[in-house]
Amino acid sequence: MKIGIVGGGAIGLLVAAYLGKEHKVTVYTRRSPQAKRLQNEGLRLEKKGETTCISIQAAPFAEAAIDDDIVFITVKQYDMSSVLDNTERFRHVQTIVFLPNGMGHVEKLAAFAEKNVVVGVVEHGAIKRDDRTVEHTGIGKIVLASLYGTLQDVMPLAARCISDFPFEIADDWEQVLVKKLIVNAVINPLTALLRVPNGKLLQVAPYYEMMKLLFSELQQVLPIKDGAAAWKHIVDICQKTAENYSSMYMDVARHRKTEVDAILGYVLKKGDELGIELPLSQFLFYAIKGMEEGGEKHG
Numbered sequence: 001m002k003i004g005i006v007g008g009g010a011i012g013l014l015v016a017a018y019l020g021k022e023h024k025v026t027v028y029t030r031r032s033p034q035a036k037r038l039q040n041e042g043l044r045l046e047k048k049g050e051t052t053c054i055s056i057q058a059a060p061f062a063e064a065a066i067d068d069d070i071v072f073i074t075v076k077q078y079d080m081s082s083v084l085d086n087t088e089r090f091r092h093v094q095t096i097v098f099l100p101n102g103m104g105h106v107e108k109l110a111a112f113a114e115k116n117v118v119v120g121v122v123e124h125g126a127i128k129r130d131d132r133t134v135e136h137t138g139i140g141k142i143v144l145a146s147l148y149g150t151l152q153d154v155m156p157l158a159a160r161c162i163s164d165f166p167f168e169i170a171d172d173w174e175q176v177l178v179k180k181l182i183v184n185a186v187i188n189p190l191t192a193l194l195r196v197p198n199g200k201l202l203q204v205a206p207y208y209e210m211m212k213l214l215f216s217e218l219q220q221v222l223p224i225k226d227g228a229a230a231w232k233h234i235v236d237i238c239q240k241t242a243e244n245y246s247s248m249y250m251d252v253a254r255h256r257k258t259e260v261d262a263i264l265g266y267v268l269k270k271g272d273e274l275g276i277e278l279p280l281s282q283f284l285f286y287a288i289k290g291m292e293e294g295g296e297k298h299g
C-alpha cells in the first residue's frame with residue numbers, strides 16, 4: 001500500500017517507522033530541510049536501547065502531489081488549519097486518518113465527507129529526538145473509527161497485528177475521541193498548572209480531589225456512556241505514565257503553544273451550546289492561556 005503521513009513530528013515519524021517496514025511510506029513535512037534529510041539519510045527508530053534505520057520517501061507538504069491510498073494526519077491541533085485549508089491537495093486520496101488529540105477538528109472534517117474519513121487516538125508515547133529520529137517511549141496502540149465512508153483501507157492494518165504497533169478498530173468514533181479527550185482534559189491542564197508529573201495527581205491527596213472535581217464537571221457536558229469506566233481509564237493512564245510529564249506541561253515548560261483550545265476550548269464550547277457553566281474548566285483554560293502567552297518558564 002502507498003501510505004502518506006502529514007507531519008514529521010514524534011507521532012508522524014513513529015507511524016512512518018512502523019508502516020515503512022512493510023509499505024511505501026512518504027512523510028510530508030512542513031520544512032524542506034527535514035524532507036531532504038529523511039529522504040537522503042532515512043528514518044531512525046529508537047526503542048529499548050536499539051536503533052533501526054528505515055528507508056522512506058519524504059517531501060514538503062506544500063509542494064507534494066499526494067496520491068497515496070491512505071494519508072495519516074499527525075500535525076498538532078493548532079496546525080490543523082494549515083492542512084484542512086488545503087483540501088485540493090487530497091483530491092487523489094481515498095482514505096484520510098486524523099490522529100491529533102482533542103476534538104476541535106472533527107466538525108471541520110465535513111469538507112472531506114466524500115472520502116473515507118477515519119479518526120483515531122494514539123495510545124503510544126513518542127519523542128522526536130531530531131528531524132530523522134524518533135524514540136518509541138511507550139508501547140500502546142492506535143484506535144481507529146469511521147467518521148465518514150468506510151474502513152476498508154485501514155482494516156488490513158488492524159488485521160496485520162504489527163508487533164509493538166497494533167491498530168484496533170472501534171465502532172463509535174465519538175466514544176473513542178471522548179474517552180481520550182477526557183483524559184487530556186483532566187491530566188494535561190492540572191499537571192501543567194501544578195507543575196507535576198502525571199503520577200502526582202494520584203499520589204498527592206488534594207490533587208486527587210482536584211481531579212475528581214474536574215472530572216464531575218466534564219461529565220455534565222461530554223457524552224460519556226460509562227462514567228465509572230471513564231474515571232478508571234484516567235486513573236490507569238496516570239498510573240501507567242506516572243513518571244511522565246504531560247504534553248501540555250512540556251509545551252508550557254518550553255514556551256510552546258499548547259493544544260488547550262482543542263481540549264478545554266472544545267469542552268467550554270459544549271458548555272455554551274448546552275447552557276451549562278463550567279467554572280473549573282474556564283479557570284484552567286485561562287490559566288493555561290496565560291502561561292502560554294506570558295507566564296514564567298518552568299521545567
Ligand SMILES: NC(=O)C1=CN([C@@H]2O[C@H](COP(=O)(O)OP(=O)(O)OC[C@H]3O[C@@H](n4cnc5c(N)ncnc54)[C@H](OP(=O)(O)O)[C@@H]3O)[C@@H](O)[C@H]2O)C=CC1
Nearest residue numbers: 007008009010011029030061075079082100101122125126
Ligand atoms: N508524542 C506523543 O507521545 C503523543 C502525541 N499525541 C498527539 O499527536 C499529535 C501530534 O503530536 P506530536 O507528533 O508529538 O507533535 P510534534 O509537534 O512532534 O509534531 C507535529 C509535526 O507536524 C508538523 N506540521 C505542522 N504543520 C504542518 C503542515 N502544514 N504540513 C506538514 N507538517 C506540519 C510539524 O512540523 P515542524 O517540525 O516543522 O514544526 C511537526 O513536525 C498531537 O495532537 C498530540 O497531542 C497523542 C499521543 C501521544
Ligand SMILES: CC(C)(CO)C(=O)C(=O)O
Nearest residue numbers: 187237241245246247248
Ligand atoms: C495520556 C497523556 C496525558 C500522557 O501524558 C497525554 O496524552 C498527553 O500528555 O498529551
